[in-house]
Amino acid sequence: MASSFITQTDSFKIKGFQTLKERPLLLALYGKLDPSLQLAGSVTYYGHGLNEFVPPRTAAYISQHDVHIGEMSVRETLAFSARCQGVGSRYDMLSELSRREKSA
Incomplete structure (x- = not known):
C-alpha cells in the first residue's frame, strides 16, 4: 500500500x-x-x-537514453514536446498547420 x-x-x-x-x-x-x-x-x-x-x-516519461533527437537538451526536448501539443508561443502557427493538413 x-x-x-x-x-x-x-x-x-x-x-x-x-x-x-x-x-x-x-x-x-x-x-x-x-x-x-x-x-x-x-x-x-x-x-x-x-x-x-x-x-x-x-505527465511525461523521459528516458535517460535519447532515442529521438540526440542533439537537443532536456529543456529543448520539453519545449519541443509542449509546442507539438499546441501550447506556448507557437500555438497560432501549429493551429494553422493543423488546419492546412486537414484541408489537404
Whole structure:
C-alpha cells in the first residue's frame, strides 16, 4: 500500500530502474492501471480525478537514453514536446498547420 501527498508547488521525479514497486505507481500516475484491479484510494491531479483530465497531457516519461533527437537538451526536448501539443508561443502557427493538413 502506498500513500503520498504532493502539493501543487511540488515537482518530483522517479529515478532509477523500474522495479515492482515503481511500476504500479507510474501506471497510476499515468492513468493506465488495469481496471479489473480492486483498489482503495485515488490518484488526483490538482484535486481532479483521473477521469476528469488526460494524464498524457500533464505527465511525461523521459528516458535517460535519447532515442529521438540526440542533439537537443532536456529543456529543448520539453519545449519541443509542449509546442507539438499546441501550447506556448507557437500555438497560432501549429493551429494553422493543423488546419492546412486537414484541408489537404
